[in-house]
Amino acid sequence: MAHIIVVGNEKGGSGKSTTSMHVATALARMGHRVAALDLDIRQRSFGRYLENRIHHCVKAGLDLPTPTLGDLPAQSPNDTDPLSQAMAQLDPDHDFIVIDCPGSHTRLAQMAHMLADTLVTPMNDSFIDFDLLARMSPEGKVLGPSIYAEMVWGARQGRQAAGAGPIDWVVLRNRLGTQAMHNKRKVGTALTQLSKRIGFRVAPGFAERVIFRELFPRGLTLLDLRDIGTEQLSMSNIAARQELRDLVATLNLPGVKIDF
Template structure:
């Protein structure tokens, strides 16, 4: 069966689509058959990223290693069983179609609580939660006191992940490997960064997730999206003399892929 990677949280602007595209493309570049789904049916940022990539390759004549992007199939109401949710059927049909010919399926969730996101989390073998390194985003995972030191209790998103874990346990499936990815750490002052680090470390032990390094804020990510490119494509498109910032960003991606510890993956870029 394909290993399902879900990228999600319930807050926009945390870098979910950037992480999704880079993880999916890195896997494809390393020779793994990788499929991709975007569950944000309204904004569809991951899907537009993939569309931009297809258009760039067609225009430039390049054939860059890429994940195979798929839309959710449409399902007519008369195809549903009594009481069945149409979004449940659309997602399960997509996964069932992709699994036989995929090593990995990368699913990007919307930055809000939706039925599709809830179901996707229960399918996750690996759950990646990108998090901007601030207490505003930390509140998505847990409530904390005014000093930023004492955790008062889990927040709504953590509770959703807990429910997904319960569903998987009841179905006899392996536990979700939950990885919280700290993005934009470079923009934080050292005192805040230390407080965030201490809080996330304490919470990880309490509710059971691993912590991985993410991406710092860099102009390059905003430049890559319109062409559908990732950091790993820069040499292929003829960029000469990569600057230090881009080399550092590539190392961040390498560190992230190693931290995910995905089955059968040896990071080789």
């Protein structure tokens, strides 16, 4: 069976599509059979990112490793939900399926979380994003899990009832500041405390970099730069590649040996 990686957070702008694209493409470049599924039916950033990649490769004559882009069927026979039907089509032929969820609560996103072997939750390094994970007092004390954490708890309970394995939940701190700012330390302390209470691992994600916005129109990732003729990588690009390497290593996915 394919290992299912779900990238979810009920807030937009946290870097879910960028994370989905880079993880999926990194796995494909390492020789794994990877499928991609975008559940954000309205915005489709992950899906459009992959479509841009396919179109650019055709136009430029490039042969870049690319995940297979799956589709949700418009109609499902025998009352089968569209997500289950899409997964049934993708699962037999792939080692990994990367699912990007919308930045809001939907039935499909809730179902995807129940399927997750690995759950990746990118969040901006602020208490605004932290509020989706936990409620805090004005004094900074963690009072308890918030709406998204409660949804993940429900998904874990559903998997347990179905006899499935546990969810390995990794929270990514995206857009970390380069300096040890007071807010950064406070968010880190709160995340560490919360992780022990509700069961997730904390990992650094991607810093804010212009390169991510520049790559999207051509569907490229950090790992494709040399393939398109970029001989000299900037220090920022090298640092971003290391962030991706660290992220994939932190996910600790089965059968993955990092070679980029």
